[in-house]
Amino acid sequence: MAGNGVASIGECMLELSGQTGPNWRMGFAGDTFNTLWALHALSEDRPATYVSAFGDDPFSQGQIGFFAENGIGIGSSPVILGARPGLYAITLTGAERSFTYWRGDAAARQLASDPAALSKNLENQALVYFSGITLAILDDASRKTLLEAVTKARAAGSLIAFDPNYRPRLWRNRESAQAAIVEALGVTDIALPTFPDEQMLFGDETPRATAERLGQWVGEVIVKNGEQPALIAESGTLHDVPAIHVAAPVDTTGAGDSFNGGYLAARLAGHGPQEAASRAHRVAAAVVQVRGALAPFETLRAAFDS
Numbered sequence: 001m002a003g004n005g006v007a008s009i010g011e012c013m014l015e016l017s018g019q020t021g022p023n024w025r026m027g028f029a030g031d032t033f034n035t036l037w038a039l040h041a042l043s044e045d046r047p048a049t050y051v052s053a054f055g056d057d058p059f060s061q062g063q064i065g066f067f068a069e070n071g072i073g074i075g076s077s078p079v080i081l082g083a084r085p086g087l088y089a090i091t092l093t094g095a096e097r098s099f100t101y102w103r104g105d106a107a108a109r110q111l112a113s114d115p116a117a118l119s120k121n122l123e124n125q126a127l128v129y130f131s132g133i134t135l136a137i138l139d140d141a142s143r144k145t146l147l148e149a150v151t152k153a154r155a156a157g158s159l160i161a162f163d164p165n166y167r168p169r170l171w172r173n174r175e176s177a178q179a180a181i182v183e184a185l186g187v188t189d190i191a192l193p194t195f196p197d198e199q200m201l202f203g204d205e206t207p208r209a210t211a212e213r214l215g216q217w218v219g220e221v222i223v224k225n226g227e228q229p230a231l232i233a234e235s236g237t238l239h240d241v242p243a244i245h246v247a248a249p250v251d252t253t254g255a256g257d258s259f260n261g262g263y264l265a266a267r268l269a270g271h272g273p274q275e276a277a278s279r280a281h282r283v284a285a286a287v288v289q290v291r292g293a294l295a296p297f298e299t300l301r302a303a304f305d306s
């Protein structure tokens with residue numbers, strides 16, 4: 001039987017944000033971590049595990065320490081001698097973000113190197129979350145190991161949530177991204193795609209087309225579309241849930257990830273999809289008003305409950 005915990009699988013990097021002159025602020029972030037951060041802030045009573053692989057250098061130790069200080073464990077995730085975390089920097093044009101990465105040899109690429117540890121991390125979880133970035137950083141064999149572990153968790157009763165989160169640069173080509181993402185959707189209960197990503201990768205013309213295409217495999221689909229309404233498809237019924245207009249956003253990094261965390265926290269707390277999406281929009285609106293991907297827990301909670 002599935003337990004009470006929440007687990008998110010992927011890569012958390014060092015994050016450089018908030019450049020003012022020559023000064024950067026260093027934090028820790030990565031799409032699946034950003035989602036777990038919000039989910040954990042909003043579901044405090046559930047044990048939270050970030051499932052990845054880590055290095056043994058001071059930055060990896062700092063990362064694991066930061067997770068622990070904030071109540072997030074790493075379960076049985078491997079700590080690999082000589083490995084280190086990836087790094088990314090945020091460049092802002094207005095509030096719109098773009099990223100530069102140094103991540104090709106990051107420890108997280110070995111997150112499926114110990115299949116037994118990976119499966120153990122997914123035991124007793126109410127919810128398991130992963131993304132297209134998780135898939136993109138793995139080689140074919142590791143991706144197969146990951147999907148087997150997720151399939152096993154699902155069979156044991158965990159709810160599986162997935163955001164296709166398309167990062168073209170991380171993939172060999174478009175076809176391999178399409179194939180891996182479609183395979184992941186086959187083991188997904190809640191899909192949280194972003195329309196412009198789906199348009200770029202699959203040529204969908206409207207959010208409705210995305211919802212219908214994903215609805216072939218997934219019972220609950222939430223199509224995010226920036227400041228446009230989110231489109232929810234649940235067992236074939238569609239609803240628009242308006243987003244929140246933020247007058248002066250500062251950095252859009254992590255908005256979609258935090259939306260996902262808010263949505264999943266609300267669903268786990270028993271709210272229906274429309275109420276969950278309204279709360280998720282409020283959480284995302286709070287995150288675009290801070291620099292970097294993570295907002296303080298109190299900020300997230302205030303937005304979720306407002």
Ligand SMILES: O=C(O)C(=O)C[C@H](O)[C@H](O)CO
Nearest residue numbers: 029030031133253254257293
């Ligand atoms: O782009 C990535 O791979 C990241 O994980 C960096 C950011 O935190 C993430 O994209 C924000 O959604």
